[in-house]
Amino acid sequence: xxxxxxDHLPRDLTLYLLARFVLVGVIAWALSLTGVPLLxxxxxxxxxxxxxGLLLFRPLNARVTAGxxxxxxxxxxxxxxxxxxxxxxxxxx
Numbered sequence: 001x002x003x004x005x006x007d008h009l010p011r012d013l014t015l016y017l018l019a020r021f022v023l024v025g026v027i028a029w030a031l032s033l034t035g036v037p038l039l040x041x042x043x044x045x046x047x048x049x050x051x052x053g054l055l056l057f058r059p060l061n062a063r064v065t066a067g068x069x070x071x072x073x074x075x076x077x078x079x080x081x082x083x084x085x086x087x088x089x090x091x092x093x
Contacts, residue, residue, distance in 0.1 A: 008067065009064070009067030009071060012060060012063045012067055015060060016057060016060045016061060019053065019057050019060065020049065023053050023056065024046055024050065024053075026045075026049075027045035027049045028041040028042045028044070031045065
């Protein structure tokens with residue numbers, strides 16, 4: 001089941017980033033409708049939207065984190081195997 005999560009990592013990561021940027025845009029758009037200058041609205045949108053995105057998109061964040069952990073585990077295993085081969089361990093005599 002964790003292999004399935006790793007297979008969807010690019011899709012989940014893209015969705016997560018887009019969702020957070022859309023949230024920042026919605027907050028900035030709402031503030032600009034109330035008369036706040038656009039640059040100030042974008043800064044406030046970043047300050048408010050990025051932490052809020054952690055709470056609102058928690059399931060998507062968990063999938064991305066699990067996918068990254070699985071990918072890093074595979075890379076660490078491959079690196080350990082390569083180092084063992086370079087030391088000469090595991091080769092038939």
